[in-house]
Amino acid sequence: EIVLTQSPATLSVSPGERATLSCRASQYINIDLAWYQQKPGQAPRVLMYHSSTRDTGIPARFSGSGSGTEFTLTISSLQSEDFAVYYCQQYHKWPLTFGGGTKVEIK
């Protein structure tokens, strides 16, 4: 099973600042990685797939990068609605797996 390790577990950021979230895979996954945002009481929402492709309607302040085993989600200027938990997910090999999540909170 491919293990995804997200860091940090919690990220404290002020509105308007940049946030950088990391996801590391235990083995090679090419660019078969997606990112999700989940707010309290809501279902997850896909932000990014194929490592760096934004899904429909996702603002340009979200960007993804990386390949192989190291991946990054960057939020260029945090808005109030961006404070949430973010998960990465790999679909390179079954079983599909998610990272443990990074909570982005208001500083």
Add this chain to the structure above:
Amino acid sequence: EVQLVESGGGVVRPGGSLRLSCAASGFTFGDYAMNWVRQAPGKGLEWVSDINWSGDTTGYTDSVKGRFSISRDNARNSLYMQMDSLRAEDTALYYCARVKDSKYWAFDIWGQGTMVTVSS
């Protein structure tokens, strides 16, 4: 509107069974692979099972193999999960989720979830 609506959750004793359903609308259900993803209270996301568009290929996480069975009825635009021999560790909110594309197995549409509680 593209929508997934889960139902069938509830409280069940260890060893019991439940059947979850997911009703799809607003898109051609039979064109998409589908999944079940669960989230234990206060915890992260865990992929449970998937099924291809036709229903002839399925996959499961190890912890549910032999106990859970995924199926679909494209004529009824519905996805199902038969859950047998339930354990306390199966307690979670169960989401159904659509696969965006056969090339990108990311989940682009999610339901709101149905809660399963396994407790004596």
